[in-house]
Amino acid sequence: MADGPTINTIAERAGVSIASVSRVLNGLPTRQETVRKVMAAADELGYVRNAVARSLKSRRTHQVAFAMADVGNPAYLAMLREIQPVLKAAGYRLVLHSTDAVAADEIDVLHSLGERYVDGLIMSPLRVTEAHLRMLATARAPVVIIGSVPEGTRVDNVRADSRTGVRLAVDHLYALGRRRIAMINGPLDTVPGAARGAAYREALHDLGLPYDESLVQIGDFYRPEGARAVAALLDRVPDVDALMCANDLIALGALDVLRAAGKRVPEDVAVVGMDDTDLAAASWPSLTSVSLGSAERGKAAAELLLERLRGDAGEPRVVTVPPRLAVRASTAGPDYDRRQSGYDGEGGGK
Incomplete structure (x- = not known):
C-alpha cells in the first residue's frame, strides 16, 4: 500500500x-x-x-436524476413523460428516485451529487426543510426544483399556482349552489398542503362563506388515506354537499366512501380533485379536477436544466404554470359521462 x-x-x-x-x-x-x-x-x-x-x-455522465415523492402517483408520471423525451433528445439518460417524501432520502440525493453519478437533478419535494436549503446552496451540480421554495432561494424553480387552482374549484362549486363545501387536505407541513389549505380559506372568505373548522379534514395524499379522511368527515358532518380534495388520489378515495355510504355524486355530494391526472377522466363518475400542469411543469424543468448543463450561469429562474379547471361528471352530473360516451340511455348511441 x-x-x-x-x-x-x-x-x-x-x-x-x-x-x-x-x-x-x-x-x-x-x-x-x-x-x-x-x-x-x-x-x-x-x-x-x-x-x-x-x-x-472533466467528464460528464450524460445522466440526469429525477427525484419524486411517489413514483406511483400519476402526477409525477405525467411529469416523467415530458422530462424523459426532452433529455433524451439532448443525449441524456434519466435516473429515477422515489423518496416516499422522506426528507433524509432527498437530502441524500442532493449530497450524492458530489459523487458525480449524474450531471444534474430535477427534484419535486413535498417538504422543503432548512437541510434542503443548505444542500441546495452548495449543490455540486445544477438542480431544478418542481414545487414552491422560499423566496430568495437561489435555485431554478418550476411551480404550480395551486392557490388559484383551489379558487377555481371553490368558485365552481359555489356557482352550482353548494354551500357546505368541505376541504380534504394532505399534511399541512407540506408545501401543497399548506398552500391549498390557505387557498380554501381565502376562497370561502371572498365568497362570503364562513370558515368552519369542522368542514376541514387532514389526511394524506394517497387514496386509502383520502378515503379514511372522508369517512371521518362524514361521521362528523353528514350534511356536507361538496368536497374540495387536495389531489385526485384523495378524491378517488372520496368517491369510494360516498358510493359505499349510498350518497349520489354529484346529486348529494359534488367532488373536485386536483392534478387532473389520467385517473380523473377514467373514474366513475368521471372526476372534475383542477389541472396544475404536471406535464408542462416537467417539460419546463427539463428545459431549464438543459440550459444550465449547456453553460448558462445566469440568475435563478422561476416559472409558474397556470391552472385550469376540467369539469366532469362528479360536479356536472351523470349526463356528462353519457354524453361523452355517446350513450343515449335507450340502448344505443347518439
Missing part, C-alpha cells in the same frame, strides 16, 4: 470487477450501485481526492 491504492485494491474493497472500477473512474455508463460502491471504496482507500476527482472533474 506504500505506492497508494490501485484499481485492483479498489475492486477488491468494493467487491466488483476491475473492469467495473475502470468504467467508473473513466466516467463511462455504469450501474448507480456500482458507482456508489467504487466511490466509497476509493474514498476509504484515500483515492477520491486525487485520481478519481481529477478523472471525474
Whole structure:
C-alpha cells in the first residue's frame, strides 16, 4: 500500500470487477450501485481526492436524476413523460428516485451529487426543510426544483399556482349552489398542503362563506388515506354537499366512501380533485379536477436544466404554470359521462 491504492485494491474493497472500477473512474455508463460502491471504496482507500476527482472533474455522465415523492402517483408520471423525451433528445439518460417524501432520502440525493453519478437533478419535494436549503446552496451540480421554495432561494424553480387552482374549484362549486363545501387536505407541513389549505380559506372568505373548522379534514395524499379522511368527515358532518380534495388520489378515495355510504355524486355530494391526472377522466363518475400542469411543469424543468448543463450561469429562474379547471361528471352530473360516451340511455348511441 506504500505506492497508494490501485484499481485492483479498489475492486477488491468494493467487491466488483476491475473492469467495473475502470468504467467508473473513466466516467463511462455504469450501474448507480456500482458507482456508489467504487466511490466509497476509493474514498476509504484515500483515492477520491486525487485520481478519481481529477478523472471525474472533466467528464460528464450524460445522466440526469429525477427525484419524486411517489413514483406511483400519476402526477409525477405525467411529469416523467415530458422530462424523459426532452433529455433524451439532448443525449441524456434519466435516473429515477422515489423518496416516499422522506426528507433524509432527498437530502441524500442532493449530497450524492458530489459523487458525480449524474450531471444534474430535477427534484419535486413535498417538504422543503432548512437541510434542503443548505444542500441546495452548495449543490455540486445544477438542480431544478418542481414545487414552491422560499423566496430568495437561489435555485431554478418550476411551480404550480395551486392557490388559484383551489379558487377555481371553490368558485365552481359555489356557482352550482353548494354551500357546505368541505376541504380534504394532505399534511399541512407540506408545501401543497399548506398552500391549498390557505387557498380554501381565502376562497370561502371572498365568497362570503364562513370558515368552519369542522368542514376541514387532514389526511394524506394517497387514496386509502383520502378515503379514511372522508369517512371521518362524514361521521362528523353528514350534511356536507361538496368536497374540495387536495389531489385526485384523495378524491378517488372520496368517491369510494360516498358510493359505499349510498350518497349520489354529484346529486348529494359534488367532488373536485386536483392534478387532473389520467385517473380523473377514467373514474366513475368521471372526476372534475383542477389541472396544475404536471406535464408542462416537467417539460419546463427539463428545459431549464438543459440550459444550465449547456453553460448558462445566469440568475435563478422561476416559472409558474397556470391552472385550469376540467369539469366532469362528479360536479356536472351523470349526463356528462353519457354524453361523452355517446350513450343515449335507450340502448344505443347518439
